[in-house]
Amino acid sequence: MSEERTQYETGDVVDASELPAMLKRGNKYHAVKTWSELCQREFDSKAEAIRGEELWLMQEAEQIFDLQFQPSWTASEKHPKLTYTADFLYWTQPEDGAMGFHPPGTRVVEDIKGVFTRTFRWQWWWMQTYEFVNVRILTRKGDGWTERTL
Numbered sequence: 520m521s522e523e524r525t526q527y528e529t530g531d532v533v534d535a536s537e538l539p540a541m542l543k544r545g546n547k548y549h550a551v552k553t554w555s556e557l558c559q560r561e562f563d564s565k566a567e568a569i570r571g572e573e574l575w576l577m578q579e580a581e582q583i584f585d586l587q588f589q590p591s592w593t594a595s596e597k598h599p600k601l602t603y604t605a606d607f608l609y610w611t612q613p614e615d616g617a618m619g620f621h622p623p624g625t626r627v628v629e630d631i632k633g634v635f636t637r638t639f640r641w642q643w644w645w646m647q648t649y650e651f652v653n654v655r656i657l658t659r660k661g662d663g664w665t666e667r668t669l
Contacts, residue, residue, distance in 0.1 A: 550633070560588065566659035567606055567631045574607055574629075583609045583627075590628070592652070594645055603642040605630050605654060629655045635669065643669055 550564035558575050562568035571588065578586045590608040594601035611624035628646070632639065646652045656667045 558588075563606075564631065564633070566633070569659065570629070570631055570657065570664070571607065574609060578609070581612070583611055585610050592646065592650055594642075594649070603646060626652075627655060628652050629657060632656050632658060632667070635667075640669055 553568035577583045587608040591604045607629040613624045657664045
């Protein structure tokens, strides 16, 4: 057998150049990175991309403002550095609808989740307890969203 060809586990003979791509593992939870033309950015999952585009359109319609993607908080600067990165942060409109020098509406932190990992549960607890931030957890169900709690 030549050096350019190798035998894969299944017994199939493939080009050696294809092997690294074949061995590359996908996302553990089967999330597929998705590009959004509307937002001009890549999201970590299809559900996150759909929600990101919905929020983008809500901001364009001035229903929300100051939309941020991947906002981050630091729990500890020591080694290991502990951080939490949400999917979205935005502000709702003030009660009176005025944007000027009036107090802002409510700060909303959202995270799109399909699976609640032990790490996420700790991060969620830490955000609630020490940062006083209520993280809104959404799961994609059919054509809509379901808000979940821990």
